[in-house]
Amino acid sequence: MTQPYVNITTDNGVGTIEFFHPAHNSLPGDILAKLAQTITEAGKDEAIKVIVLKSGGNRTFCAGASFKELININDAETGKVFFSGFANVINAMRKCPKFIIGRVQGKTVGGGVGLASATDYCMATKFAAIKLSELNIGIGPFVVGPAVERKLGLSAMSQIAIDANSFYEAEWARDKGLFTKVFEDTETLDQEVKAFAEHLATYNPDAMTEMKNAFWAGTEDWDTLLAERAVISGRLVLGEFTKETLKRFK
Template identity: 75%
Template structure:
């Protein structure tokens, strides 16, 4: 696979949304926009009872923000628009009235941790270590932070956000509430994801909708909160520190 994509398939009331980018499933602005729209569409689809969110490829779930686009940002507005892409995906997941099952096959970094955190129930493999690396390049996990904190708690989120050089094990992520289940292989995980999704389809969709609203209560201000956080990131990405750091990734 060499070309990026977001694709949606629906079968037996289960909608699977899959994204892919050849650069370790990084997330440029166009992929973020397509993801947000696909999630919104699935939420509005009467034929969908449950959503599975996954990435293509075998190794990395998501490398986070596209460094190519980060390097190209030259003004605050462009930076704000780029980071708003992550805000839009997280808010689409929050507002989706269907349960979203995460399927994390490998390492996930930065914004990818935010996406995994915004799922309602997340499966992973033993290869799915996580890292919030934003501080390394002079910014911080401002946009994804609320979603990560909601799953890991303030202590867990602070730990991985400050210790930005270290990957944390999937076992740590499970113990702290991000991953519900961790499997030895992708095959085992996929079988479990499918069985779990099929079981959810037997439940009352109205009950699941209200349960999701309950679980996401006190997050109603996230449209405004994440927009403000995107402005902070958009400003910091233009700092001399960050510009110099990003040059090393060219």
């Protein structure tokens, strides 16, 4: 696999959305926009009862936003648009009337932790360590922060946001509530995700929609909140500290 993509397949009432990018599944703006659109459309598809969100490849679930695009930001508006990419996907997941099951096969960083946090039920392998690395380059996990905090709690989210150099093991993420189950390998993960999703698809769709609405109560302001957070990140990325830090990666 060399070309980035977002695909969806439907089988037995389960819509499986898969994204991929050859750079460790880091996601540029166009792929994020397509992912948000695909999630929204799947939410309207009557043939789909439950959604599975996964990434291609074996090693990394999602390395966050595209670093290539990040280092080329030179004005506040471009910065806002860039950081709105993950905000739009998280809001699409939040508003989707169907349960979204996360399938996390490997490490996930930054915005990828936000995606995992925005799923309604998430399973992983033991290789699925997580890291919020944004502070390392002079910004912070402002856009994904609300989703991560909602799932992990403020204390755990603060811990990984401040300790921006460290990966936290999948078992830690399970204990804090991000992952529901952690498996030894990807094959077992896929078997369990498939069985769980297909069983869930036999439930009353209206009941599941009402449950999802109840679970996400209190997040109705996230369209505005995450947009405001994107502005903060867009401003910080233009600062001298971040610009000097990014030069080392060019």
